[in-house]
Amino acid sequence: MSPGEIHQDMVTTLGEDDPLSVTLKRWVAEFKRGRKSVTDEPRSGRSRTSTTDENIDLVLDMVMDDRRISTQVIAARAGISQERAGHILRIKIEMSKVSARWAPRLPMHD
Structure with missing residues (x-):
C-alpha cells in the first residue's frame, strides 16, 4: 500500500x-529500510520528560521555602534544565516573578 x-x-x-x-x-x-517495529529504539542520556509529579512537588516545595529562589538554583537542585524549571513554575504551578519573588499568578480580567 x-x-x-x-x-x-x-x-x-x-x-x-x-x-x-x-x-x-x-x-x-x-x-x-528494514525496521520491524514502530516502537522507539532505546536512547541514552536523560529522559525526555522532567516534568514529573515528583519534580513539580519538589519545585513547589523549594519555592515555598524560599520565594526568591532562581530557576538556576531550582534546576541545579532538582537535576533538571532551567527551561524545565521555568516551565514547571510558570505553567504547571502557575507562578510568576513579582518584585524578585515567586507569587501565584492572578487571573486576567476583561
Missing part, C-alpha cells in the same frame, strides 16, 4: 486519532 492508502485506511479506522500523513510517510520509509 502507498502512504496515502495507508493514511486513508487509518482515518477510516481511527477517526480523529489517526497519525499525520507525514508520520506515516516516515514510517513507510523506515519499514522499507
Whole structure:
C-alpha cells in the first residue's frame, strides 16, 4: 500500500486519532529500510520528560521555602534544565516573578 492508502485506511479506522500523513510517510520509509517495529529504539542520556509529579512537588516545595529562589538554583537542585524549571513554575504551578519573588499568578480580567 502507498502512504496515502495507508493514511486513508487509518482515518477510516481511527477517526480523529489517526497519525499525520507525514508520520506515516516516515514510517513507510523506515519499514522499507528494514525496521520491524514502530516502537522507539532505546536512547541514552536523560529522559525526555522532567516534568514529573515528583519534580513539580519538589519545585513547589523549594519555592515555598524560599520565594526568591532562581530557576538556576531550582534546576541545579532538582537535576533538571532551567527551561524545565521555568516551565514547571510558570505553567504547571502557575507562578510568576513579582518584585524578585515567586507569587501565584492572578487571573486576567476583561
